[in-house]
Amino acid sequence: MNLLAxxxxxxxxPEILLGQMISDYVKGRRKFDYPPVVQQGIMLHRQIDSFTDAHPVTIEAKKIxxxxxxxxxxxxxxxxxxxxxxxxxAEFPDQSLFTFSQQVYASLDSHTDLMPLPFAGMFPYMKRDNWLLGYSTHQGMYRSFRGLVQRSAFMTDSQPAADLFEKNYLALQSFYHAFWPSLKEFSSTEFRKIRA
Incomplete structure (x- = not known):
């Protein structure tokens, strides 16, 4: 899953959030450089990614x-x-996504001293351009697709992704609704385990 999820x-x-946000930038045993609760966030991020990658719904969605x-x-x-x-x-009624995104940025702002350099370099842009809110718009999506392509050494063009997203919008939406409840339940269970 991506940043908003x-x-x-x-x-x-807050510390679980930090761990989840920085997980992709913390390799190997470097996770032990962080406080225990941040480590739990890093671990939860990886469990979520493993669950997502192996789930039949996401395997089907990847075919697009x-x-x-x-x-x-x-x-x-x-x-x-x-x-x-x-x-x-059901997750973000009315204007609650904007409020949630501001809460996330404020929480992360209080832990900038623990951010690995690559994430620390990215975070001001994430906050300034409100990436989390941006996922709600098609323009924000296209920006995210471009960012993914630009960070890769093996991709050069994000336009096909935008085209595929638009062409298969309803199918992808159905995949999301089929998948999200199971991911939320799995994540809640794992969260309770690590915080027990």
């Missing part, structure tokens, strides 16, 4: 992007699912 699945715990993006198809599905989470009225 990991933020939601941090269950309003696979002909063009191959091994990166899962990353595009993750971004697409963040869009449907951002626009899910």
């Amino acid at each position: 990991h933020a939601v699945l941090s269950f309003h715990e 992007f696979h002909p063009v993006y191959r091994l990166y198809s899962g990353a595009f599905v993750d971004i697409a699912f963040d869009h449907f989470l951002a626009t899910d009225a």
